[in-house]
Amino acid sequence: RRTAIPGQSATSRAGLGAGGNVVDNKEQSLVLASYIMYPAHHGICEVYKDYIFGETAGKGSFGKVQLVTNKKTGARRACKSIGIQSPDQWELIKAEIELLKALNHPNIMKLYETYQDGYTIYLIIELCHGGPLFDRIVQHYEKLRSPITEEQVSHWMRQILSACAYCHERGVVHRDLKPENILFVDSSPDSPIKVIDFGLSDTMQRLRETAKEVKEKRGGVGGAVARLLPSFNGRHIIPWYVRRVRMQRAGTPHYMAPEMIRGDYDERCDLFAVGIIMYQLLSGIHPFYVPGLDNEETVKSKILTVDPPTTGEEWQCVTSQAKDLVRKLIVKNPKKRLSAAQALEHPWFQFMQGRQAKPSQLTASVFEGLRNWQNQNRLKQAVLQLLAKELNETDILELRKKFEALDQKGDGTITIDELKESMHNAGYKVIESELAAIVDSIDAQHQGFIGYNEFISALLLRRMTLQEEQLREVFNKFDVRGEGCLTMESLRKALKGSRYGQLTDEELKLIFAEVDKNNDGYVDFYEFCDLMTS
Structure with a gap:
């Protein structure tokens, strides 16, 4: 797991900034407190005070999803409302919320804020109005009678696998990947996709901690012999049972991996589900389910025993590389x-499309934007992190493409090596120590790479002009008491040092002094705007 820059210790990673200046680690980006980034509201009808509710987009056993509009900003979101039926369900909801807060990836649905009204939880999440992947499979194979091109399939599969790689590197298992849980941001053919519904997701650490040891009858000849032999004082000569670890099963039976059915699995159970999805995308057929013939039990039996074919009429035009990848994903072991x-x-990805963006798209302005991040006021950096999270996908489409071009491995992060190679390909010269300083200054979480939201934050002001209503909304989130100004104390609560814990008084005074132009001990909205537009 990449948690540090290779070859460098945490205490020796100061680097050279623009002009050869030493960049001190203490001047790195700040981390915003959770209540700023992901506000949690409590109270009767609070969500209805802030949002206008529209049509229902979907219903399920969990509750429903509705389209909503923020009354202050006009931002369109989705609201997932969940009725709490038991303490266990409340624990699942809390786990989902914490996972969504921790996951920062271009192909994972964003969480904006939460509301609790009695026994109902409202999750304000990213609006994806392009429909699920399942609908596009049906559209092509049942309505148009036309297969989906491999170019298109590879584009979608790369995004799905990128989200999986990102989650798995952090020990998170989705456990319910299926076409219905993969949404398109809009209806365009090249729309980005988002993996949703982390309600059954969990960390491997927690799943192992809650696993149970069970006794199972020994099978085969050994089991038969053990049961025939006599026992002495209640003990068999050969134990007729074996002890196994059983983890909680989860997900949709049609997309369960064999090891999930058996109850002993790890993150690779997600890859089996991804293999089934790819099989459907390429052939229009589910590898283990025939409508009208199979039920839940026969599907499970097939998953455990049947090797799906990649031959026949549906596979005639599919390349050998694509077939090879499918087989390596739905392998039972x-x-x-x-x-x-x-x-x-x-090799299929390289064969079909190679990199998603050409090096020529990565202009010098991208690298200059990343380099200049360390020169920004630290409060301004924190505000830009919040703004980047709040923006809709359409607002940052070009920046997203730049990120994907730099993310050569497709795992949702940008490492020093990836940045170095991309800059070299674009003809942009930079020394390696400066690259380390650039990544270190942006990497607020001390993970050894640039994350998606951090990248958008660093380049945001080069791509858009901030509107007064956007700044007012952010200002109000910092001004939690509604005093109309920011104080040293309010900033102390809102800002955290990136890897040194809470800010010291000296650090806080320096940050505050840069913004408090008239030295009256308060930062009003106009001083705040001056900071963000300077």
Whole structure:
């Protein structure tokens, strides 16, 4: 897991900035407190005070999803409302919220804020109005009677695998990947996709901690012999049972991996589901389910015993590389199954599309924007992090393409090596120590790479002009008491040092002094605007 820059210790990673100046680690980006980035509201009808509710987009056993509009900003979102039926369900909801807060990836649905009204939880999430992947499969194979091109399939698969690789590197298993849980941002053919519904997701650490040991009858000849032999004082000569670890099963039976059915799995169970999805995209057929013939039990039986074919009329026009990747994803032995990172390196992706963006698209302005981040006021950096998270996908489409071009491995992060190669390909010269300083200054979480939201934050002001209503909304989030100004104390609560814990009084005074132009001990909205537009 990449948690540090290779070859450098945490205490020796100061680097050279623009002009050869030493960049001190203490001047890195700040981390915003959770209540600023992901506000949690409590109270009767609070959500209805802030949002206008529109049509219902979907219903399920969990509750429903409705289209909503923020009354102050006009931002269109989706609202997932969940009725709490039991303490166990409340724990699941809390786990989903914490996971969504922690996951920062271009192909994972964003969480904006939460509301609790009695026994109902409202999650304000990213609006994806392009429909699920399932609908596009149906559109092509049942309505148009036309297969989906491999170019298109590879574009979608790369995004799905990227989200998986990102989650798995952080120990998170989705456990319910299926076409219905993959949404398009809009209806365009090249729309970005978002993996949704982390309600059944969990960390491998927690799943192992809650696993149970069970006794199962020994099968085969050994089991038969053990049961025939006599016992002495209640003990069999050969134990007729074996002890196994059983983890909680989860997900949709039609997309369960064999090891999930058996109850002993890890993150590669997600890759089996991804393999089924790819099989459907290329052939229009589910590999283990025939409508009208199969039920839940027969599907599970097939998953455990049947090897789906990649021959026949549906596969005649599919390349051998695509077939090879499908087979390596739906292999029954998880130890032989490709990981998400390995799948992204499969020759099929290079054969079909190569890199998604040409080096020429990465202009000097991108690298200058990343380099100049360390020169920004630290409060301004924190505000830009919040603004980047709040923006809709359409607002940052070009920046997203730049990020994907730099993210050569497709795992949702940008490392020093990836940045170095991209800059070299674009003809942009930079020394390696300066690259380390650039990444270090942007990498607020001390992970050894630039994350998606951090990248958008660093380049945001080069791509758009901030509107007064946007700034007012952000200002109000910092001004939690509604005093009309920011104080040293309000900033102390809102800002955290990136890797040194809480800010010291000296650090806080320096940050505040840069913004408090008239030295009256308060930062009003106009001083705040001056900071953000300077």
